[in-house]
Amino acid sequence: MMKITFFLTALTVSYSSAFTFPGQRTTISRPALGRSQPIASSSSLFSSSETPAKPDADVDDGPRMNPDNPALPELKGDYDWDAEFAEDPDWITENVPGKIVLNELDLAAQATALSKLEEGYRKERLAKEYEEARIIGFVPQAEMYNGRFAMFFLVVGLLTELWTGISIPGQIEEMARVGGFIGPDF
Helix, strand or coil, X not given: CHHHHHHHHHHHHHHXXXXXXXXXXXXXXECCCCXXXXXXXXXXXXXXXXXXXXXXXXXXXXXXXXXXXXXXXXXXXXXXXXXXXXXXXXXXXXXXXXXXXXXXXXXXHXXXXXXXXXXXXXXXXXXXXXXXXXXXXXXXXXHHHHHHHHHHXXXXXXXXXXXHCCCHHHHHHHHHHHHCCCCCCC
């Protein structure tokens, strides 16, 4: 029922707004809400006799400046949360990260600790990149390919034995003869 009502309302709006004259307004009754609501067509927003309102000449369109620092523009959404929640016992106003002023010794200690941490992570990253870049030797990628090829050729050997009746050692001997590794039987 709701879908039919929506469809009929949309159909009425599209039909009525397509065939209206400038300045004419259409009223649609919505059964779900039980009231009528006027809907203006796009052509009736500004008729030939009406003109849009002009802005007043004394309105200040310039950017508003920050009261704390007049050289900067006003900050949108800047709010003093400390003043708002000062009475709340869980609200921290002292030693807040980002607002703490440290002396030079504390800053030097933090810089040293961060340098050590950065160096450790840099070494770890370089070791990981080196291991991922290796393609020769006993590396995980080579072992994975070796295992996949071994399983593939084992299945191929078993299927060949099933279809031809030649065992896997017989197949190896035949491949060695074809390759010239074993001499012909005279």
